[in-house]
Amino acid sequence: MGWTAEQLAMHTGELIKDAGLLDDAGRAFLDAAAHVSGISPDSAMSREGGLGIGDHGPAAQFRAVIAVLDANASSVGQDLVDVGFILQQMVRDVSGVDEAAESGLKDIASRLEGCHR
Amino acid sequence: MSAELRKAVDSLARTAAIVHLWSKELEDNFFDIWPIQPDEVPGVFEPFLSMPTEKSFEPLITEVTSAMALVSNGTGGAGAELLRGFTGANPAMGYVSQVGHDVTRWEGAAQAAFDDIYAGPFEVPVRPNQFLCLAVLRSSLFAEAAIWKEAERSVLDLVQQAEKALYAAIEDDGSDWGFALTVIGAVAGVVSTVLSGGTTAPVVFSVISAAAGVGSAAVGETQQAPGALPGMVVAGMLDGVDTIKRAITAQETKVRDGLDDFLGALEQSAPHLVFQRSSLTERPGVLEVPA
Numbered sequence: 001m002g003w004t005a006e007q008l009a010m011h012t013g014e015l016i017k018d019a020g021l022l023d024d025a026g027r028a029f030l031d032a033a034a035h036v037s038g039i040s041p042d043s044a045m046s047r048e049g050g051l052g053i054g055d056h057g058p059a060a061q062f063r064a065v066i067a068v069l070d071a072n073a074s075s076v077g078q079d080l081v082d083v084g085f086i087l088q089q090m091v092r093d094v095s096g097v098d099e100a101a102e103s104g105l106k107d108i109a110s111r112l113e114g115c116h117r
Numbered sequence: 118m119s120a121e122l123r124k125a126v127d128s129l130a131r132t133a134a135i136v137h138l139w140s141k142e143l144e145d146n147f148f149d150i151w152p153i154q155p156d157e158v159p160g161v162f163e164p165f166l167s168m169p170t171e172k173s174f175e176p177l178i179t180e181v182t183s184a185m186a187l188v189s190n191g192t193g194g195a196g197a198e199l200l201r202g203f204t205g206a207n208p209a210m211g212y213v214s215q216v217g218h219d220v221t222r223w224e225g226a227a228q229a230a231f232d233d234i235y236a237g238p239f240e241v242p243v244r245p246n247q248f249l250c251l252a253v254l255r256s257s258l259f260a261e262a263a264i265w266k267e268a269e270r271s272v273l274d275l276v277q278q279a280e281k282a283l284y285a286a287i288e289d290d291g292s293d294w295g296f297a298l299t300v301i302g303a304v305a306g307v308v309s310t311v312l313s314g315g316t317t318a319p320v321v322f323s324v325i326s327a328a329a330g331v332g333s334a335a336v337g338e339t340q341q342a343p344g345a346l347p348g349m350v351v352a353g354m355l356d357g358v359d360t361i362k363r364a365i366t367a368q369e370t371k372v373r374d375g376l377d378d379f380l381g382a383l384e385q386s387a388p389h390l391v392f393q394r395s396s397l398t399e400r401p402g403v404l405e406v407p408a
Contacts (some may be wrong), residue, residue, distance in 0.1 A: 015219045045173075079394065
């Protein structure tokens with residue numbers, strides 16, 4: 001059984017609004033990646049006089065792990081941001097949007113531009 | 118390095134100089150068995166004066182903890198050993214399933230793709246694995262910090278006991294020479310929490326605690342003359358330094374090996390750590406109103 005015009009309007013508005021939440025979820029992963037990529041283990045682990053393993057201990061291993069986590073969290077975050085935007089576009093294409101939803105889309109688009117920079 | 122250790126090393130060096138002089142004056146035919154001269158004592162501890170400190174890891178741990186809070190849904194996902202008191206949660210982590218619920222009321226290829234590629238995998242394994250990986254990184258930073266915290270404590274203990282033993286050596290009347298050597302033999306151990314390998318689905322890392330016993334300087338019956346006792350104390354002190362150095366290397370090797378194992382697990386688990394990009398993002402497909 002198909003949707004009535006009233007149901008379509010309700011579901012359309014709901015999905016557009018909630019798809020925007022994917023932007024928040026994605027941005028959390030992008031922020032997490034920024035936190036991780038911002039740390040530098042070399043200075044914390046540097047030492048002199050041959051203590052432990054090398055002049056910087058296992059800093060190289062830490063850097064490698066950080067790079068992988070940064071890339072993964074960035075990938076997940078960007079995908080969530082992108083898919084949220086695409087979902088909103090789809091719903092708009094299918095049913096059109098009211099003025100409020102259009103405004104929301106523009107807001108998301110603006111934030112996406114910042115994200116992609 | 119702490120000012121306390123610097124001060125303790127300086128004090129030990131002064132005491133060593135006094136005791137060395139006393140040893141010479143005690144016997145007319147003093148045979149110097151000191152393995153190093155008093156003015157060389159500070160140099161023995163010089164590497165420890167520039168070693169990392171527990172505090173130097175705090176900013177790194179803070180950053181990783183912040184990242185964990187961003188991707189946590191507050192329902193755990195990692196063992197208590199990995200969480201170490203972490204209790205953060207981000208409501209935004211529930212948004213994906215909320216959108217997934219909305220989308221199921223639509224039809225078309227995009228609806229199926231969103232559910233199969235994003236909403237489902239986000240709940241398990243993508244988000245939990247991302248959180249777990251951050252928890253492992255944080256835990257390994259804790260492990261490295263613990264090594265240096267215990268190293269500092271061990272070295273400070275050694276320096277203070279060495280000085281105490283030297284005083285005991287010159288104050289002793291010869292009836293209980295073993296005391297001084299016993300004191301220097303009680304060197305503290307270096308204990309650290311280190312990472313262990315081991316993976317199960319989706320990705321599970323465990324943490325174990327390992328204690329590295331630190332040997333003591335040779336202590337036993339001695340028939341040396343009183344003037345020789347301080348030299349034996351200094352020899353024991355040098356043994357203690359070597360033991361602490363070996364313990365640091367052994368523990369740090371465990372951290373390095375644990376991280377290597379972790380990197381291997383990350384590589385093997387790569388498909389479970391990110392979304393498998395779908396036609397939803399590359400080709401939007403269709404999202405249809407139910408007919």
